[in-house]
Amino acid sequence: MQPQQNNLLETDLLKTFVTISETGNFTVAAKRVFRTPSAVSMQIRRLEDQLGRALFVRHPRHVTLTADGEAFLVHAKDILRINDEALSRFRVPQLEGRVRFGAPDDFGVRYLPAILSRFAATHPLVEVEVFLSTSVILARRFEAAEIDMILTVSAQSDPAPGQVIHSEPLVWVGARDGMAFSRTPVPLALSSHGCPWRAAALAALDKASRRYRIAYTSEAAAGQLAAVMADLAIAPLPVSLVDEQHRRLTEKEGFGAIGSYQLRLQKNPDIGSAAQAFADHVRESFGRQE
DNA sequence: CAGTACCTCCTCTGATGAAG
DNA sequence: CTTCATCAGAGGAGGTACTG
Numbered sequence: 171m172q173p174q175q176n177n178l179l180e181t182d183l184l185k186t187f188v189t190i191s192e193t194g195n196f197t198v199a200a201k202r203v204f205r206t207p208s209a210v211s212m213q214i215r216r217l218e219d220q221l222g223r224a225l226f227v228r229h230p231r232h233v234t235l236t237a238d239g240e241a242f243l244v245h246a247k248d249i250l251r252i253n254d255e256a257l258s259r260f261r262v263p264q265l266e267g268r269v270r271f272g273a274p275d276d277f278g279v280r281y282l283p284a285i286l287s288r289f290a291a292t293h294p295l296v297e298v299e300v301f302l303s304t305s306v307i308l309a310r311r312f313e314a315a316e317i318d319m320i321l322t323v324s325a326q327s328d329p330a331p332g333q334v335i336h337s338e339p340l341v342w343v344g345a346r347d348g349m350a351f352s353r354t355p356v357p358l359a360l361s362s363h364g365c366p367w368r369a370a371a372l373a374a375l376d377k378a379s380r381r382y383r384i385a386y387t388s389e390a391a392a393g394q395l396a397a398v399m400a401d402l403a404i405a406p407l408p409v410s411l412v413d414e415q416h417r418r419l420t421e422k423e424g425f426g427a428i429g430s431y432q433l434r435l436q437k438n439p440d441i442g443s444a445a446q447a448f449a450d451h452v453r454e455s456f457g458r459q460e
Numbered sequence: 461c462a463g464t465a466c467c468t469c470c471t472c473t474g475a476t477g478a479a480g
Numbered sequence: 481c482t483t484c485a486t487c488a489g490a491g492g493a494g495g496t497a498c499t500g
Contacts, residue, residue, distance in 0.1 A: 228484095
């Protein structure tokens with residue numbers, strides 16, 4: 171692979187590269203950047219030719235970053251961020267203000283860093299005050315007008331207030347080589363009372379006439395995962411939290427479908443333009459328009 | 461300076477092979 | 481059988497050099 175004598179990196183290629191690194195998949199990334207998979211494939215080949223290094227390891231069903239790809243990703247994100255900052259500096263009037271945003275703890279760990287980072291790049295003068303807690307507590311503070319907007323989780327069938335911005339299946343999860351799922355009664359690590367995941371999971375077990383005992387309760391998914399990793403219990407969790415350290419339990423082990431959960435955005439009707447911009451940004455981060 | 465021909469690049473469709 | 485990355489060939493857009 172001979173490096174090309176081109177000293178300028180194209181932001182289009184960088185955007186595609188970053189998108190693939192996020193999705194781990196050329197086809198999904200192609201949809202996100204509104205190009206065909208073949209066009210994306212060629213863009214990456216062009217970038218690799220320009221750098222003289224392979225950026226991805228091609229697996230049968232997905233791609234992963236090489237060590238060079240990991241290193242280049244940091245620079246690619248920096249360049250795109252600077253690009254966004256430069257554009258936003260001249261394209262849109264600078265919004266100022268403050269937004270009080272509440273979200274579930276797990277959301278804070280998983281999604282918030284990227285959302286805050288991108289929002290800060292385009293709205294550097296807006297102060298974001300973040301409240302992380304359970305959906306129940308967040309709803310209470312939202313009702314008391316202590317928070318401008320909140321994200322809450324609800325069951326698929328639950329007629330909860332707010333706009334659905336994300337939906338995802340819940341699955342039963344155990345430790346990768348664990349045996350907790352085979353015990354009778356099966357030990358569970360659940361979220362706190364009031365969480366729709368908890369109700370949906372128990373309903374699924376009741377429906378299957380499966381005997382269980384609640385061994386651990388945690389307000390955050392991290393607490394449930396700790397019990398799962400120690401093989402002390404199994405837990406109902408969003409499918410996106412399952413990785414190579416876990417074992418996804420299915421009908422084969424006697425754990426059928428739980429259903430899905432929804433992430434809903436509620437906002438105060440009379441929020442300012444800065445808070446409105448943040449609400450739009452959160453929605454767009456999940457691919458939803460108002 | 462405008463028009464034309466040629467070249468390069470990009471994206472598309474459709475096909476292919478690998479792998480689950 | 482399905483999914484995925486990649487390849488080949490075709491067509492379009494834009495840039496450049498040439499000509500009158």
